[in-house]
Amino acid sequence: AGDYIFYTDWMWTSFVVFSVSQSTMLAVGAIYYMLFTGVPGTATYYATIMTIYTWVAKGAWFALGYPNDFVVVPVWIPSAMLLDLSYWATRRNKHAAILIGGTMVGLSLPLFNMVNLLLVRDPLEVAFKYPRPTLPAYMTPIEPQVGKFYNSPVALGSGAGAVLTVPMAALGAKLNTWTYR
Numbered sequence: 432a433g434d435y436i437f438y439t440d441w442m443w444t445s446f447v448v449f450s451v452s453q454s455t456m457l458a459v460g461a462i463y464y465m466l467f468t469g470v471p472g473t474a475t476y477y478a479t480i481m482t483i484y485t486w487v488a489k490g491a492w493f494a495l496g497y498p499n500d501f502v503v504v505p506v507w508i509p510s511a512m513l514l515d516l517s518y519w520a521t522r523r524n525k526h527a528a529i530l531i532g533g534t535m536v537g538l539s540l541p542l543f544n545m546v547n548l549l550l551v552r553d554p555l556e557v558a559f560k561y562p563r564p565t566l567p568a569y570m571t572p573i574e575p576q577v578g579k580f581y582n583s584p585v586a587l588g589s590g591a592g593a594v595l596t597v598p599m600a601a602l603g604a605k606l607n608t609w610t611y612r
Contacts, residue, residue, distance in 0.1 A: 443584040446548070450541035450588030453505050455599040457481070458536050461511050462528060462603035471519035474532075478511035498561050500551045506543035510536045514600075525604055533600030537592030545585045 460481070461474035482504060489502040514532035521527035 446541075446544070446584045447588045447591065449505075450544055450584075451537075451591050451595055453507070453544070454510065454537045454540040454592040454596045457507050457510060457540065458514070458533050458596045458600040459603040459606075461514055461536075462532065462600045463606050465515065465518060465528070466525060466604050466607050469523065471515045471523070474511040474514040474518075475508060478507035481507050498552075498557050500557060503548060503551055506540070506547045509543050510540040513539055529600045529604055530597060533597035534593050536600070537594070537596030538589045541585050541588030541592055544588075 457478060461477045464477045465471070465473040467473075485502070485504045489499075489504060492502050493499055513535040514528065517532035517535060518524070518528040521531070
């Protein structure tokens with residue numbers, strides 16, 4: 432029961448943290464490659480590669496005996512398409528890609544991920560089907576503060592993601608301009 436209790440107590444907090452980390456990770460890599468090639472569509476290509484890597488990781492965990500829903504593949508591709516669209520629609524304007532594209536990635540990725548999570552099987556069902564050993568006392572999770580995020584993980588993840596993804600997109604763009612002299 433330990434794994435299930437930990438998951439249900441902390442799932443929304445984890446969702447917010449993962450949304451922010453995935454959107455910033457996507458922004459850095461996707462804008463780096465998109466501006467390196469100068470071709471709109473490269474960000475989507477990058478997100479597709481990341482998705483395939485995650486499928487491989489999901490397969491590895493599944494081969495170890497974990498349930499299929501243990502690893503949920505993040506939905507990177509639609510957000511990367513929005514980044515490509517902002518670059519293409521502004522006639523390859525790097526600054527518009529950073530500001531508009533970065534904001535759109537940060538706002539949209541939590542939304543797409545939540546839609547994806549709605550398709551995952553009920554964790555309680557999975558917990559009973561795949562029993563895990565009880566956690567020792569020192570591993571027992573601490574109860575979270577109820578209502579701390581006003582029960583809206585998508586809104587919090589999108590807000591935090593939009594704020595943090597823009598500087599990460601700028602970092603990805605900056606990686607293309609470094610020179611060694």
